[in-house]
Structure formats: C-alpha cells, structure tokens
Amino acid sequence: MESTANTLIPQAPAQAAPGERDTVLKQAELDQISRDMLGVIADMGEDTPGAINIRANGCLAARTNSENIRIETKADKPGIDIRVAPHTKGEQVHIPVVLTETGENDMVYNDFYIGEGADVYIVAGCGIHNDGDCASEHDGIHTFYLEPNSHVVYVEKHYGEGDGTGERILNPTTEVHMQEGSSMEMEMDQIKGVSSTVRTTRGELAADCRLTVVEKLMTHGDQTAESDLDFVMDGDGSSVRVVSRSVARDRSRQLFQPVVTGNASCRGHVQCDAIIMDHAQVKSVPAIDARSTEAQLVHEAAIGKIAGDAIVKLETLGLTEEEAEEQILEDFLS
Amino acid sequence: MLQIKDLIYTVKPGQGSYDDHDHEIIRGLDLTVETGRLVVVTGPNGGGKSTTAKLVMGIEQPTGGTITFDGTDVTHMPIDERARLGIGYGFQQPAKFQGMKVGKLIRIASGEKLSGAACNRFLTSVGLCSADYLMRDVDKSLSGGELKRIEIATVLARNPKLAIFDEPEAGIDLWSFERLCETFEELHHKEPDHTIVIISHQERIMALADDIVVIEDGRVVRQGPRDEVYPTLGFGKNVDPSCAFTREKNVDFGAAEAAARAAVAASTRNEE
Ligand SMILES: Nc1ncnc2c1ncn2[C@@H]1O[C@H](COP(=O)(O)OP(=O)(O)O)[C@@H](O)[C@H]1O
Ligand SMILES: [Mg+2]
Numbered sequence: 001m002e003s004t005a006n007t008l009i010p011q012a013p014a015q016a017a018p019g020e021r022d023t024v025l026k027q028a029e030l031d032q033i034s035r036d037m038l039g040v041i042a043d044m045g046e047d048t049p050g051a052i053n054i055r056a057n058g059c060l061a062a063r064t065n066s067e068n069i070r071i072e073t074k075a076d077k078p079g080i081d082i083r084v085a086p087h088t089k090g091e092q093v094h095i096p097v098v099l100t101e102t103g104e105n106d107m108v109y110n111d112f113y114i115g116e117g118a119d120v121y122i123v124a125g126c127g128i129h130n131d132g133d134c135a136s137e138h139d140g141i142h143t144f145y146l147e148p149n150s151h152v153v154y155v156e157k158h159y160g161e162g163d164g165t166g167e168r169i170l171n172p173t174t175e176v177h178m179q180e181g182s183s184m185e186m187e188m189d190q191i192k193g194v195s196s197t198v199r200t201t202r203g204e205l206a207a208d209c210r211l212t213v214v215e216k217l218m219t220h221g222d223q224t225a226e227s228d229l230d231f232v233m234d235g236d237g238s239s240v241r242v243v244s245r246s247v248a249r250d251r252s253r254q255l256f257q258p259v260v261t262g263n264a265s266c267r268g269h270v271q272c273d274a275i276i277m278d279h280a281q282v283k284s285v286p287a288i289d290a291r292s293t294e295a296q297l298v299h300e301a302a303i304g305k306i307a308g309d310a311i312v313k314l315e316t317l318g319l320t321e322e323e324a325e326e327q328i329l330e331d332f333l334s
Numbered sequence: 335m336l337q338i339k340d341l342i343y344t345v346k347p348g349q350g351s352y353d354d355h356d357h358e359i360i361r362g363l364d365l366t367v368e369t370g371r372l373v374v375v376t377g378p379n380g381g382g383k384s385t386t387a388k389l390v391m392g393i394e395q396p397t398g399g400t401i402t403f404d405g406t407d408v409t410h411m412p413i414d415e416r417a418r419l420g421i422g423y424g425f426q427q428p429a430k431f432q433g434m435k436v437g438k439l440i441r442i443a444s445g446e447k448l449s450g451a452a453c454n455r456f457l458t459s460v461g462l463c464s465a466d467y468l469m470r471d472v473d474k475s476l477s478g479g480e481l482k483r484i485e486i487a488t489v490l491a492r493n494p495k496l497a498i499f500d501e502p503e504a505g506i507d508l509w510s511f512e513r514l515c516e517t518f519e520e521l522h523h524k525e526p527d528h529t530i531v532i533i534s535h536q537e538r539i540m541a542l543a544d545d546i547v548v549i550e551d552g553r554v555v556r557q558g559p560r561d562e563v564y565p566t567l568g569f570g571k572n573v574d575p576s577c578a579f580t581r582e583k584n585v586d587f588g589a590a591e592a593a594a595r596a597a598v599a600a601s602t603r604n605e606e
Contacts, residue, residue, distance in 0.1 A: 333433070
C-alpha cells in the first residue's frame with residue numbers, strides 16, 4: 001500500500017496537466033474558509049478506507065490512494081482518473097473541490113472506472129466561496145463506467161457562499177454508462193448560494209441495471225437552475241427512478257426536463273415535487289418515451305406552495321411562522 | 335383555567351364560506367374549564383367542537399367574545415404564543431410533512447433533544463409499538479390511523495398545560511384505542527395541574543371524564559359532572575346520539591356504561 005487511507009498527506013501529482021497549475025498546496029494552505037466549506041460538502045470518515053483527492057482553486061491540494069482505489073492526474077486535460085479495482089468492497093472515494101478566489105474559472109474532467117463487482121461510496125462536492133465581484137465558475141464533467149455487477153453510491157453536494165457580488169456558477173455534467181447487472185444510486189444536492197447552474201445528467205443502462213437519482217435543489221434571490229436529465233434503458237430488466245425535490249424562493253427560476261426512454265422490458269418512474277414561494281417560477285417538463293410494449297414508464301410532477309396545515313401544526317408546537325417554514329423546507333430537501 | 339365568554343365565529347363569503355351567505359358557526363359559546371380537570375366535549379357532527387378548539391388554539395380568529403387562559407386574554411394572540419403559554423391541540427385531521435421523520439416531529443414537539451428511546455415511549459403510549467416508526471416520514475406512506483396516533487403523540491410529547499385532543503379515537507384500531515384510553519388516564523393522574531379536553535363520541539372516553547360538555551349548534555347546551563350529564567346522552571339505548579343530545583333521557587348510568595364498554599369494539603369506527 002502506498003499510503004494509508006485518509007491521512008491527507010499532500011502528494012505531488014505525477015505530472016502537471018495542461019490547464020492544471022503544477023503547484024501543490026500544502027494542507028495548511030487550505031485556509032479556514034476552505035475547511036469550513038469542505039465540512040459542508042464532504043464528510044470524510046476517520047477510519048474508512050479509500051481514496052481522497054482535494055482540488056482547491058484549480059490545484060491539487062491533497063491526495064491519498066488506497067490499495068484498491070487509485071487516483072491519477074489526467075495527462076491530456078485537467079482532471080483525474082479514478083480506478084476502482086474489481087470486487088473492491090466497503091471503500092470510499094472523496095473528491096471535493098473548493099474555489100475561494102474570485103474570478104476563477106475551473107473546468108475538470110473526472111472519469112470513474114468501477115471494476116466488476118466492486119461496491120463503493122463516492123462523494124464529490126464543490127464549494128465556491130466568492131467574496132469578490134468577479135464570477136467564479138466550476139464545471140465538472142463526471143463520467144462513470146460501471147462494469148458488470150458493480151454498485152456505486154454517488155453523493156454530490158454543491159454549495160456557494162460569500163459576500164461578494166461575483167456570481168457563483170456551477171455547471172456539473174454527470175454521465176453514467178452501466179453494464180449488465182450494475183446499479184447506482186445518485187444523490188445530488190445543491191444546498192444553497194449557487195447563482196446559476198445548468199445540470200446535465202445522462203445515463204445508459206444495459207440489462208438488469210438499476211439507477212436511482214435523487215436530486216435536491218434550492219434557489220433564492222435571482223438564481224437560476226436548469227436540470228436536464230436523460231436516461232435510456234436498453235436492456236431487459238433494468239429500472240430508473242428519478243426523484244427531484246426543489247424549493248424556489250424569491251425571484252429565482254427553475255427548469256426541470258427529465259426524460260426517460262425505455263427500449264426494452266424495463267421500468268421507469270419520474271417524480272418531481274417542487275415548493276414555490278414568493279415570486280419564483282418553476283417549470284417542470286417531464287417526458288417518458290417508450291419504444292417497447294414491455295416498457296412501463298410513469299411520471300408525476302407537482303408544484304405547489306408550502307402546505308398551510310403543516311405550518312399551522314408546527315406553530316401549535318411553539319414554532320414561529322418563519323421557523324415553521326424553514327423547518328418544512330429543510331425536511332423537504334433532506 | 336380556560337374561560338370562553340360569548341364566543342362568536344362567523345364565516346363570510348370570500349373568507350371560507352362555501353356559499354355567498356354568512357354562516358354563524360359558533361353562536362355565543364360560554365365555557366369554563368377548571369385547571370386539572372379531564373373534560374370530554376361531545377355533541378353532534380357539525381356542532382362546532384373542532385371550530386371551538388381551533389379558536390382556543392388560535393388557528394381561527396373569532397368574530398366576537400373572549401378567550402382567557404390562566405388569567406391571560408389570548409383572544410387575539412398568535413398560535414405559537416398560545417403554544418408557549420401552554421395550550422396544545424391534537425388535530426382531528428393531522429397534517430403531513432414531506433421528508434419529516436416521525437422521530438424529528440416528536441422531538442420538535444417536546445422542545446428537547448429526546449433520545450430515540452424517549453421518543454419511542456410516546457409512540458408506544460399511543461399503540462405504535464415498533465421502533466421503525468421513528469425513521470418513517472410523516473407523509474402519505476402512513477395510514478390514517480398511524481398518522482392520527484403520531485398526531486396524538488406530538489401533543490403528549492409537548493405535554494402542554496391544556497391539551498385538547500380532537501376525536502382521538504378516529505381511525506384507530508381497538509387495541510390501540512384501549513392503550514390510548516389508558517394513556518389519557520395515566521396523564522390525568524400524573525399531571526394533576528394539567529387540563530385535558532378530549533373531543534369524543536366514545537363512551538369509553540366519556541367514562542374517563544370528570545366533566546362532560548355538550549356542544550350543539552355552536553353553543554354549549556349542557557355541561558356538568560360526568561355522572562350528571564352522561565345519563566342524559568342516551569347511550570346504550572340504541573339511539574343515534576346525534577338526535578339524542580338535547581333530549582333528556584332517564585338512563586341508568588351504570589347499565590349504560592356497562593353496555594357502552596361492551597360496545598366499544600363495535601363502535602370504534604373509522605370516522606376519517
Ligand atoms: N369555512 C367554513 N365555511 C362554512 N362552514 C364551515 C366552515 N368551517 C366549518 N364550517 C361548518 O361549521 C360547522 C361546525 O364544524 P366543526 O367545528 O368542524 O364541527 P364538529 O367538530 O363539532 O363536528 C360545520 O357545519 C361545518 O361545516
Ligand atoms: Mg370535529
């Protein structure tokens with residue numbers, strides 16, 4: 001083993017890739033802001049084996065590998081390859097990204113190769129702290145290749161903060177290629193403070209694959225969020241379940257366009273629930289596309305304000321109206 | 335002590351009325367509930383029991399009259415302030431919450447960081463005897479009877495000085511109902527300074543009462559110690575109680591209660 005897991009000892013990347021500055025930040029250089037934000041976007045277990053890669057302001061800040069999981073810097077473009085050996089069990093991968101410098105525009109390609117029969121938990125997150133007045137942007141393109149019978153739990157958290165007027169922009173793309181018998185659970189949270197986002201999520205499923213996507217989003221102020229999801233089931237016995245929950249406050253706008261296509265004997269379910277508040281706008285355009293008589297596809301979409309009786313109930317338990325609203329939104333997105 | 339004086343509640347067109355007329359739902363209701371009593375409020379459907387309870391909790395605003403609780407005029411006080419003063423209400427129709435766990439709702443109700451075991455005790459006391467409930471969502475995945483019992487458990491966890499339960503029996507199975515009755519009885523003995531008001535049609539619950547109040551047509555039409563009021567209700571005579579409340583009946587109380595207890599099984603009906 002090259003290094004024990006989670007010791008967070010910074011390691012020099014093998015080589016600097018174009019667009020990736022060949023500086024290595026010491027862990028000490030991750031200032032307090034980054035640390036706080038890391039806490040929000042990635043909860044790193046103390047004794048869980050696995051691999052970690054921390055990217056801060058466009059540089060590699062720290063990396064550890066485990067015996068079964070290797071992270072390597074890409075040679076041709078910014079980003080990393082994460083290789084999980086076949087039949088790896090119970091390990092985790094954490095790859096948080098932090099942006100604290102205003103005016104940063106960070107673009108990375110992260111490819112995950114999940115070996116046959118492996119079972120891993122992957123946490124990716126991006127936190128932008130922008131106190132300046134230029135836009136900070138991080139666009140992560142995550143591609144997953146799941147070999148037969150592998151299983152991945154993927155958690156992605158996006159978070160923006162800072163007092164500056166600079167926009168905080170996140171445009172994540174997630175693409176999943178699933179081979180026979182593989183399964184994946186994706187949980188994607190955009191907690192708060194992201195000015196503008198276009199989220200693209202795509203997947204193709206072979207036979208007997210199972211994909212669950214849970215997306216949670218909250219927008220406020222003048223933020224805009226668009227989420228395009230597109231899943232295609234090509235193999236018999238596969239299933240896709242998409243659950244989207246969102247809250248739109250103030251003057252923010254949201255657009256959801258989930259599409260599930262069934263080309264075989266398969267099942268798909270899309271469920272979008274949104275709470276709309278203030279002067280926000282939410283548009284949900286779910287689509288289901290069956291190309292086999294054996295495809296069973298369902299979509300449900302509901303947009304409404306916070307249930308009045310739920311607010312009243314919490315008030316009878318001593319919460320103020322504002323506290324009750326916050327509580328209901330927190331749970332809705334939990 | 336809860337004192338309601340000349341309470342009036344009118345719904346006007348555009349403010350909830352189902353047609354273009356005013357409807358006087360509570361029509362000069364007077365009621366005093368002494369501290370420490372267990373009072374059962376009964377009366378025909380549509381008589382105004384739930385509306386009165388909601389006016390006491392502050393969920394609806396009265397058109398006239400006053401509500402005083404422990405010397406404080408709460409008539410125009412917001413719901414949460416009344417809650418902090420010690421008024422609690424278990425809804426006839428419980429609210430649902432997407433994503434809220436049962437355990438969390440119980441903790442919010444108690445205002446404390448309760449352990450799982452402590453939360454479970456409240457659930458057990460309403461007949462929800464599996465620890466699995468703590469991690470369930472308080473949403474449509476629960477049955478009506480389960481939601482109803484969770485609703486009651488939130489009031490028990492809050493332990494208000496004045497607890498109003500609105501038809502706690504509705505939708506609940508016989509075994510849970512019996513457990514619930516024991517819980518009300520225990521609560522009444524354990525907290526001698528707390529007042530319990532139960533809106534109910536159940537003889538088994540009336541048997542727990544110190545006092546019985548009959549509300550009909552937006553007014554209190556009868557009120558007094560259980561032994562005086564109960565015999566006038568006509569239970570055990572195979573009469574529809576909704577027609578019998580205002581009629582005097584010479585019913586032997588002991589026999590009526592025995593018959594009523596035996597009939598609990600048949601009469602624990604689902605009213606939701
Ligand atoms: N917003 C409203 N508009 C018109 N009628 C109402 C409204 N709210 C309640 N009512 C009526 O008031 C009466 C009393 O209702 P309620 O207090 O729920 O009765 P109870 O609990 O005694 O069965 C019923 O006839 C009900 O239909
Ligand atoms: Mg009622």
